[in-house]
Amino acid sequence: MRTYRNCFNSLLLIVIPILFVGCSQDWQGYQNEYNQIIEEKALDENQPVKIGKKVISYEKLQVADYCISCHVGVTAIKMADAPQPIQSHPGEFLIKHDWQKIGCTICHGGNGGTLSKEDAHEGMLKAEMVQTSCYRCHPRSRQLPGARQLNHGQKLFTDLQCSGCHFVEGLVLPRLGPSLNGIGSRIERKWLRYWLKNPSEMMPNAKMPDFYLNDDNAGAVAAYLKTFKDQQLEGDPEPRKGDPAEGGNILRRARCISCHPFNGRGGFLGPDLGRLGNKTNRKFLFAKIKDPRRFEPNSTMPQFNFSDQQIADVADYLIDEYTDYDLVDIFNEDSLKAGNDSTTIEKGRKIYKELRCVNCHILDNGIEWMRIGPKLSDIGDKPLSEFDFGHSQIPGTRGAYIFEKIKNPRAFATADHPQKMPLFKLTNSDIYDLTLLLLSFNQKKISSPLFMAFPDTSLYRPQGEFGRLVEKFQCFSCHRINGRGFNLAYDLSIEGSRVSRQWLYDYLMVSYSLRPILVERMPIFNFTPQEAKTITDHIMANYTSGWIPRHPGEESSPQLIVQGKQLVKEKGCLACHILGDKGGYVAPSFTTGALAGDKLQAEWIYRWLKDPQKIVHGVLEPNYGLSDREALAITAYLMTLNHKDWR
Amino acid sequence: MRISSKSILDSILAFGLAFIILQCGGNSVSGKKEIAGSSAVQTKEVFFADMYNNPYREAHLSRHQYRGKLIYDHYCAVCHGENGDGNGFNSFNLQDSFGIRPFNFADSTAAPLLKLAEIKRAIEGGGRAVGKSQYMPPWGKTLRDDEIIVLIDYIRTFIPML
Structure with missing residues (x-):
């Protein structure tokens, strides 16, 4: 008996140390590896860690994440190429977020409270899927820097008017579709019918979805819409005769193509004008160019300072040049009757009501806006049992459902449950981004005093005479000022610290092309001298930056200028800028167009040279890491470049 | 049955070690309990991207x-x-x-x-x-x-x- 017990005890003494070694934790190994790498590479910036469990805990958010026990390198710099799990966190997220408080699981999901690898990573969000957590803390109406796919999804959600039929809390949008009031006087009936049948076939950049209408139904809706006449437009006198050749010149000079595509080529802000002649008539076109907001109060088209004769020229040119004669033949051969009788119109009204056209378009016909789609506020964590998969064979997940539903809206329809959602023309990656956005709509909201309440800058509205001009020329369609507007053109928030007053005034009077490769160029608005002066004064007075002081004591000497000229050649600036007859086409030229000495302020050039990305995020110009002296020399040289001296 | 001081020592040692082993594995055991209910669905969803064209x-x-x-x-x-x-x-x-x-x-x-x-x-x-x-x-x-x-x-x- 005693022998047995001794044997048992000895056995235990042998087995237990083995078990001990076996259960020594992974994180110890990773932490050792991390210290080893630091030692090998002699990275001074990083301190070796003390071996032990590590935790990020913050009581107010109920955070207790042990993730950094293994992922010791996440916050370390220069560990980007270390193997996982000690690699540093990619991107700027940890710089922008207070990681010591919010921890890992608020964004990444998974289980922070465990040290076992499998358990911790269960249900974790990876790579771009992490973006579905952004709206847990940030407001849904906001574009978030860094969340590329989410932002794109949100832009699609707004553009495609999803909120017309689906309610989403915190993302309430106005109806953005064009107003249909008076459409009978504006659009041709045949066009309307073909358009309703398949919008993207008629116009390459159509936003309107396909409602699966057949010939008869589309014809009925067209007949119904044709009954809405604009009495005022009908009463307008016929516009004077224009000269199409001159109209073409005006059109090109005004750079309409910056916003409008013509048969798929050109900008993307306005509708495609490639088949304008088939779509509308001279009278409407004349009235539209004269006052773009007469028919649609929310139109983003600027009002050009054209004379009546010029407008007539442009209208005639557009009608003559952009008529698709194949389409005219199709329209002529179309045997379907016009169908003006009351039964057809009544049928059209019924279909119009059923399709909820009114959810995107304004039309004063007594039918009210009513969201018929399901609420999407919490689709990201809606129980799977509430999704109707129909007879489809796709994997049973929310992501797969949403993706399939957008790609093929009638995929889950059964005989008992017909579905009404229209078909949007989207690429797979568009649908993917939209799916990502929808998955981020969930109820896992976090509210804490930790998060700054961002002011809603999208409401910025300049006042007075300048405000009126901004409204007339629709500056926010392209430019961004103080957080409002589109970032198609230069952000004007600190323009007053950048350019000289004289240059700005001259540029407004004659808006020449600033760079050879620029695609969306500023239209020629024909500003009057008074308008140009008002805009210049407002920009120079109000849109300045505190850290770029106005008119500094300019330091310049002949030696400095020579040194600057030498540096411009040595540093390879000419790879992108043209000097004389040599150089690249990427950046503004030093020889033609707007010259630095005429256009820019010395202090701004200096700041720009020191760190271009600080002023314009993601600009192509690299940060050369110039010394103060070098930057001063180049500034001094660039300020000598002006038109007076070149001549 | 006589109980020797050595066998008592051995038993205490064995008991103590067994306790430590249990503690050692405790983390993962309790972790598993917590997430037992939290759906394999979620895991699938995370990787739905791989099933479709992304x-x-x-x-x-x-x-x-x-x-x-x-x-x-x-x-x-x-x-x-x-x-x-x-x-x-x-x-x-x-x-x-x-x-x-x-x-x-x-x-x-x-x-x-x-x-x-x-x-x-x-x-x-x-x-x-x-x-x-x-x-x-x-x-x-x-x-x-x-x-x-x-x-x-x-x-x-x-x-x-x-």
Whole structure:
């Protein structure tokens, strides 16, 4: 008996140390590896860690994440190429977020409270899927820097008017579709019918979805819409005769193509004008160019300072040049009757009501806006049992459902449950981004005093005479000022610290092309001298930056200028800028167009040279890491470049 | 039965060790209990991207390489070309003005001899750092470390295999 017990005890003494070694934790190994790498590479910036469990805990958010026990390198710099799990966190997220408080699981999901690898990573969000957590803390109406796919999804959600039929809390949008009031006087009936049948076939950049209408139904809706006449437009006198050749010149000079595509080529802000002649008539076109907001109060088209004769020229040119004669033949051969009788119109009204056209378009016909789609506020964590998969064979997940539903809206329809959602023309990656956005709509909201309440800058509205001009020329369609507007053109928030007053005034009077490769160029608005002066004064007075002081004591000497000229050649600036007859086409030229000495302020050039990305995020110009002296020399040289001296 | 002091000691030792072992494994056991209810659905959902065409799949790139592609297309493609063949639109201006061409990563003779460390040095320090012209600017102060790493990861996809 005693022998047995001794044997048992000895056995235990042998087995237990083995078990001990076996259960020594992974994180110890990773932490050792991390210290080893630091030692090998002699990275001074990083301190070796003390071996032990590590935790990020913050009581107010109920955070207790042990993730950094293994992922010791996440916050370390220069560990980007270390193997996982000690690699540093990619991107700027940890710089922008207070990681010591919010921890890992608020964004990444998974289980922070465990040290076992499998358990911790269960249900974790990876790579771009992490973006579905952004709206847990940030407001849904906001574009978030860094969340590329989410932002794109949100832009699609707004553009495609999803909120017309689906309610989403915190993302309430106005109806953005064009107003249909008076459409009978504006659009041709045949066009309307073909358009309703398949919008993207008629116009390459159509936003309107396909409602699966057949010939008869589309014809009925067209007949119904044709009954809405604009009495005022009908009463307008016929516009004077224009000269199409001159109209073409005006059109090109005004750079309409910056916003409008013509048969798929050109900008993307306005509708495609490639088949304008088939779509509308001279009278409407004349009235539209004269006052773009007469028919649609929310139109983003600027009002050009054209004379009546010029407008007539442009209208005639557009009608003559952009008529698709194949389409005219199709329209002529179309045997379907016009169908003006009351039964057809009544049928059209019924279909119009059923399709909820009114959810995107304004039309004063007594039918009210009513969201018929399901609420999407919490689709990201809606129980799977509430999704109707129909007879489809796709994997049973929310992501797969949403993706399939957008790609093929009638995929889950059964005989008992017909579905009404229209078909949007989207690429797979568009649908993917939209799916990502929808998955981020969930109820896992976090509210804490930790998060700054961002002011809603999208409401910025300049006042007075300048405000009126901004409204007339629709500056926010392209430019961004103080957080409002589109970032198609230069952000004007600190323009007053950048350019000289004289240059700005001259540029407004004659808006020449600033760079050879620029695609969306500023239209020629024909500003009057008074308008140009008002805009210049407002920009120079109000849109300045505190850290770029106005008119500094300019330091310049002949030696400095020579040194600057030498540096411009040595540093390879000419790879992108043209000097004389040599150089690249990427950046503004030093020889033609707007010259630095005429256009820019010395202090701004200096700041720009020191760190271009600080002023314009993601600009192509690299940060050369110039010394103060070098930057001063180049500034001094660039300020000598002006038109007076070149001549 | 007589109980010797040694056997008592042994038993205590054994008991203590057994206790420690249990403690040791405790973390994972309790962790498992917590998440037992939290759905395998969620895990599937995380990876739904792999089942459908996502942007990475369309380009046959890994996630790293896709991030690198975004940086490459923005900063590098103007000269080196979208396909890495040194035919960006600005390359013709460089040819006309200075008689040089951007490096062609698709070149089957020169490119495979390139060392990754050399590419890294050229990106960080510009052309001068690897004994070439100054017209390749240094990006070491513009791009962060991790950006340069994913960028090189993408550039590698241009280089023909030997």
